[in-house]
Amino acid sequence: MPASHCTTVDRLKDDPRFIALRRSLDVYYGDVDREIAMDALYGRFLSKSALAFDIGAHVGDRIASFRRLGARVVALEPQPDCMAVLDALYCCDGAVTLVSQACGPRPGEIELHINSANPTVTTASSAFITAADGAGGWEGQVWDRRITVSVTTLDALIAELGMPAFIKIDVEGFEADVLAGLSKPVPALSFEFTTIQRDVAYRCLEQLQRLGPYGFDIALGESQRLTFENWLSADDMRAHIESLPHEANSGDVYAVLV
Secondary structure, eight states: OOOOHHHHHHHHHGGGGGGGGGGHHHHHSOHHHHHHHHHHTTTTOTTOOOOOEEEETTTTTTHHHHHHTTTTEEEEEEOOOHHHHHHHHHTOOOTTTEEOEEEEEESSEEEEOOOOOOGGGBBSSSHHEEEHTTTTTTTTOOEEEEEEEEEEHHHHHHHOOOSSSEEEETTTTOHHHHHTTSOOSSSSSEEEETOOHHHHHHHHHHHHHHHHEEEEEEEEETTTOSSSSSOHHHHHHHHHHHHHHGOEEEEEEEEEEO
């Protein structure tokens, strides 16, 4: 991480406005081994000057990885406090475009359910909140307020900014809705899944199957390591997700055109 980012991250941690984001800043910045693993993973999909979309950028650790690889980045984040953090970290980087919008199936507006104590799991999906209620490992999560945010689509972003080499989608149960706004195949992408909402992952797999001949692999948690090191069919990936124990909790499914 550049020295300037270290200084900015430390300053953000000390700002009372961002106290709820301090854990994210601690986890996602400054772990050199994690950064090396992340860069090795995303380096499979991104080359220098390639375009990446980060949908649900949160505090921007993926932006940092994409930039270390020399990629240009378009990052969407609808949470005002998260966007303020991103602006502090990346406003002076001409290769990063920050967009204060959500991404969904159609342009317009949507209600965002804010988890003030844990903004990482803020979501546009009421079904996600229902699935988390009473689930092991999700105890104590409260979505305590709502805001209305502007929505764009992947198709609109591509029309305006160009075809990305890679799209990362991490939007807490809204992943299939984001993919519903994509009508043409992209070379590679990832989407987050959770074991409390495996049906969302299945919908994502089905949507990608309709778009093109994709192969799939998976990285559990924040491991940044693919499980199979070869590209599975959608049916095989669905079976693997079905077989995961609840305690696996979450991870990212990676898809490439094969």
